[in-house]
Amino acid sequence: xxxxxxxxxxxxxxxxxxxxxxxxxxxxxxxxxxxxxxxxxxxxxxxxxxxxxxxxxxxxxxxxxxxxxxxxxxxxxxxxxxxxxxxxxxxxxxxxxxxxxxxxxxxxxxxxxxxxxxxxxxxxxxxxxxxxxxxxxxxxxxxxxxxxxxxxxxxxxxxxxxxxxxxxxxxxxxxxxxxxxxxxxxxxxxxxxxxxxxxxxxxxxxxxxxxxxxxxxxxxxxxxxxxxxxxxxxxxxxxxxxxxxxxxxxxxxxxxxxxxxxxxxxxxxxxxxxxxxxxxxxxxxxxxxxxxxxxxxxxxxxxxxxxxxxxxxxxxxxxxx
Amino acid sequence: xxxxxxxxxxxxxxxxxxxxxxxxxxxxxxxxxxxxxxxxxxxxxxxxxxxxxxxxxxxxxxxxxxxxxxxxxxxxxxxxxxxxxxxxxxxxxxxxxxxxxxxxxxxxxxxxxxxxxxxxxxxxxxxxxxxxxxxxxxxxxxxxxxxxxxxxxxxxxxxxxxxxxxxxxxxxxxxxxxxxxxxxxxxxxxxxxxxxxxxxxxxxxxxxxxxxxxxxxxxxxxxxxxxxxxxxxxxxxxxxxxxxxxxxxxxxxxxxxxxxxxxxxxxxxxxxxxxxxxxxxxxxxxxxxxxxxxxxxxxxxxxxxxxxxxxxxxxxxxxxx
Numbered sequence: 001x002x003x004x005x006x007x008x009x010x011x012x013x014x015x016x017x018x019x020x021x022x023x024x025x026x027x028x029x030x031x032x033x034x035x036x037x038x039x040x041x042x043x044x045x046x047x048x049x050x051x052x053x054x055x056x057x058x059x060x061x062x063x064x065x066x067x068x069x070x071x072x073x074x075x076x077x078x079x080x081x082x083x084x085x086x087x088x089x090x091x092x093x094x095x096x097x098x099x100x101x102x103x104x105x106x107x108x109x110x111x112x113x114x115x116x117x118x119x120x121x122x123x124x125x126x127x128x129x130x131x132x133x134x135x136x137x138x139x140x141x142x143x144x145x146x147x148x149x150x151x152x153x154x155x156x157x158x159x160x161x162x163x164x165x166x167x168x169x170x171x172x173x174x175x176x177x178x179x180x181x182x183x184x185x186x187x188x189x190x191x192x193x194x195x196x197x198x199x200x201x202x203x204x205x206x207x208x209x210x211x212x213x214x215x216x217x218x219x220x221x222x223x224x225x226x227x228x229x230x231x232x233x234x235x236x237x238x239x240x241x242x243x244x245x246x247x248x249x250x251x252x253x254x255x256x257x258x259x260x261x262x263x264x265x266x267x268x269x270x271x272x273x274x275x276x277x278x279x280x281x282x283x284x285x286x287x288x289x290x291x292x293x294x295x296x297x298x299x300x301x302x303x304x305x306x307x308x309x310x311x312x313x314x315x316x317x318x319x320x321x
Numbered sequence: 322x323x324x325x326x327x328x329x330x331x332x333x334x335x336x337x338x339x340x341x342x343x344x345x346x347x348x349x350x351x352x353x354x355x356x357x358x359x360x361x362x363x364x365x366x367x368x369x370x371x372x373x374x375x376x377x378x379x380x381x382x383x384x385x386x387x388x389x390x391x392x393x394x395x396x397x398x399x400x401x402x403x404x405x406x407x408x409x410x411x412x413x414x415x416x417x418x419x420x421x422x423x424x425x426x427x428x429x430x431x432x433x434x435x436x437x438x439x440x441x442x443x444x445x446x447x448x449x450x451x452x453x454x455x456x457x458x459x460x461x462x463x464x465x466x467x468x469x470x471x472x473x474x475x476x477x478x479x480x481x482x483x484x485x486x487x488x489x490x491x492x493x494x495x496x497x498x499x500x501x502x503x504x505x506x507x508x509x510x511x512x513x514x515x516x517x518x519x520x521x522x523x524x525x526x527x528x529x530x531x532x533x534x535x536x537x538x539x540x541x542x543x544x545x546x547x548x549x550x551x552x553x554x555x556x557x558x559x560x561x562x563x564x565x566x567x568x569x570x571x572x573x574x575x576x577x578x579x580x581x582x583x584x585x586x587x588x589x590x591x592x593x594x595x596x597x598x599x600x601x602x603x604x605x606x607x608x609x610x611x612x613x614x615x616x617x618x619x620x621x622x623x624x625x626x627x628x629x630x631x632x633x634x635x636x637x638x639x640x641x642x
Contacts, residue, residue, distance in 0.1 A: 185542075222505065
C-alpha cells in the first residue's frame with residue numbers, strides 16, 4: 001500500500017513548490033505584472049505552500065533582456081521588490097538552466113533573498129550541473145538537481161547520473177517528466193529507482209510533472225505515495241504546453257492542515273481565469289496528448305496551437321514520420 | 322507490479338466501451354444528429370472499440386419524449402436505423418436506469434440489435450436492479466450491473482450488494498466513480514474489494530470514471546492494472562459534468578493492435594471540436610474539481626457553469642455549508 005499516510009493522515013516531510021512564474025513564464029515570456037507576482041506570493045503564504053519558484057536566473061549573455069520579462073533573470077533586487085526580506089515560512093527558489101546560466105550571477109546566500117537554487121539539466125550536461133550545484137551549495141543555498149527528459153534517457157545512463165548527483169552536496173533530486181509521457185505505473189518504477197540512490201546518498205526526492213496525458217496530478221500523487229516529498233505544482237496548471245500539476249488539485253489531496261484551498265480558488269477567480277484568457281494557450285489539448293503519447297518534446301504542439309490549426313490527423317501523421 | 326501486460330504487451334481480455342452517446346447525452350439531452358451517431362458507430366468499428374453504448378432505454382412513462390433526443394429511449398428501430406443488423410465485431414449496449422426504465426420495453430435479444438443491457442442502480446435500488454438483470458439475462462442479453470455513487474456508500478453495504486449481485490447471472494460488475502472523487506490509490510483498494518467478489522462468483526469487472534479531479538484516465542488505467550477488464554471511455558471526454566475517461570487517451574495507452582488511434586483523432590477533428598463548441602459545457606473545470614473533492618453530486622456545478630458564474634469562492638463556501 002502507498003505510503004501517503006492512509007489518505008486521511010499526512011506526511012510531515014512533504015513540501016509543495018509553486019512553479020507558476022518559472023514554468024508559466026515559458027508561456028508568456030515571463031511578462032507578469034508586479035501586482036500579479038505579489039499577489040501570487042501572498043497567496044502562496046496564505047495557502048501554506050512551502051516554496052515559490054519565482055523564475056529562472058538566466059544569463060544575460062545568452063538571452064536578450066529586452067525580449068523577456070524580468071523573471072527570466074530574477075535578479076536579487078527584483079525578487080526583493082516583491083518579497084522584501086521575505087520574513088515568512090515560504091522559501092524562494094530560482095532555477096539555473098544549465099548551459100544558459102552564469103555562476104557569477106549568483107551572490108552569496110547571505111546577500112540574497114533566494115533560499116533554494118534548482119539546477120535543471122539534461123543528462124549530457126551533468127558535469128556542468130554538478131559544478132553549479134557545488135557552487136550554489138558553497139554559497140550557502142539549498143539546492144535541487146532536476147534531470148530533464150528522463151523518458152528519453154537510457155536507464156543505465158540515468159543510474160550513472162543518479163550516482164554522480166548522489167555524491168554532490170545537493171539536497172533534493174527531482175524526477176522530471178518533461179514530455180508528460182510517463183504513466184503512473186511507470187512512475188512507480190522511476191520512484192523506486194530514484195529511491196535507491198536517495199537512500200544510499202541521503203537525499204530527498206521531488207517530482208515535476210506535465211499534463212500532456214492528463215496525468216500530471218495522478219503522477220504527482222503516485223510519486224508522493226512512493227516516498228517523493230517535494231511536489232511541484234502551478235496555479236491553474238499554468239506551464240509550458242500542457243502545463244503542470246494543478247495547485248488546486250494537489251492542495252485538495254494533501255491533508256496537512258497547513259495547506260489551504262480557499263486562497264488558491266481566490267487567486268484563480270481573481271487572476272488566473274483572466275490571465276489564461278489573455279495569454280498564449282496552455283493546458284491539456286489534443287496536440288499535447290500526441291507528443292506525450294509519442295514521447296516527444298512539445299515544441300511542435302505549441303507551434304500547432306499558436307497557429308490555430310485544427311488538422312489533428314495531419315499533425316499526428318507528421319509526428320509519426 | 323500491475324498486471325497490465327508490462328505496458329508494452331496487452332491483455333486479451335480487455336474490452337473498451339464507448340459511452341459517448343449515453344453519458345454525453347446527459348450534456349445535450351440526447352440531441353445528436355443521425356449523421357453524428359452513424360459516424361461515431363463507424364469510428365468505433367474502425368478504432369477497434371468493443372462496445373458502443375448507444376443510449377438509455379428510458380421509460381416513456383417517466384420521461385416526456387418531446388423533451389429529449391431519441392437516444393434517451395434508444396428503441397430497437399432507432400438503433401437499427403444506425404447499425405442495421407450490425408454485422409460487425411462491435412457490440413451494441415444500452416442502459417437501463419433503475420426506477421426510470423420499463424422491463425416491457427426490452428424485447429427478446431433474438432428480435433433486437435442490442436447485445437448488452439447495462440443496469441445502472443443506486444445501492445438502495447438493488448432488488449429492482451436484480452430483477453432487471455434477471456429479466457434481461459432471460460431474454461438473452463449480456464448484462465452488466467453498474468452500482469453508482471459508491472464513494473458515498475458504506476463498505477459493508479457495498480460488500481452486501483456485491484454478494485447479492487454475484488448471485489445473479491450478470492456478466493460484468495462495474496465500478497462507477499460517479500462523483501470523480503476517488504483517487505488512484507483508493508481505486509486500487511476498490512478493485513481489490515470488487516475483485517474478491519468477481520473471483521468468488523466468476524464475474525468480470527468494469528470501470529466507469531469521471532474526470533472531476535483529472536483522474537478519469539488515471540483511475541481507468543489503475544483499474545486496468547488491477548485486473549478490471551471493461552473500460553468505459555468517451556470521445557473527447559464527452560459526458561456529464563467533468564466528463565469521462567477520454568477515448569483518445571485510453572486507446573493510446575492500450576497496446577492491443579486492434580485498437581487504432583487515428584480514427585479517434587479523425588472524429589475529434591471532424592466532429593467533436595465543433596460539437597463541444599455548440600453544446601452546453603462539459604469537461605474538467607474548477608466547480609467540478611470542487612464537487613469531486615467534496616464527494617458531492619455534480620449537479621450544482623453543472624448549474625454554476627450553465628449560469629456562466631465565475632465566483633468560485635462563493636460557490637465553494639456554499640458547497641461547504
